[in-house]
Amino acid sequence: MKRTVQQFPPVYFALVMSTGIISLAAQAQQLAGLATGLFYVNLVAYPVLLTLLVLRLVLFPKEFWVALTSHKEGPTFLALVPATALLGSQFVQLANNHFMGNMLWLAALINWLLISY
Structure with missing residues (x-):
């Protein structure tokens, strides 16, 4: 579990992004059941992913900062913004x-x- 937290890639927030987009599109198409079901998926996924990200920040602040400021990994943190x-x-x-x-x-x-800065 420690390794999972230490190496948690924030790009997994793309799951919440894509689920949210499909949910809102389903709502626009009057597919209320699908829209609501995907909303519930996000109500579980987002807090789990956010908890992992916060644990990474708290337990491994140096590694977190290195990843955040990296040209390779840094942009993956932006997935948190549209997901939220x-x-x-x-x-x-x-x-x-x-x-x-x-x-x-x-x-x-x-x-x-914060992330863009």
């Missing part, structure tokens, strides 16, 4: 929860600024 924003959009469009949507959009903006 898409989950926010799912909260607004599928759960009518504007508070969570706004909080996730704000988190996406902050992450984008």
Whole structure:
């Protein structure tokens, strides 16, 4: 488990991105069951992935920083930004929860600024 956390690639947030995109597209096509099911997938996947990323930061800060500032690995951290924003959009469009949507959009903006910097 330690090795999994230490080497956790943030590009796995692409799972949440793609699931969110398909979910919102399904909602637009009036496929509510599919849209909701994929939203539930993201409600599980996002916190799991975020926990792994935070554990990597807390337990292996030096390795985390090296990866974040690497030209090869650094851009993979940007997957967190659209994943967070898409989950926010799912909260607004599928759960009518504007508070969570706004909080996730704000988190996406902050992450984008921090990671881009």
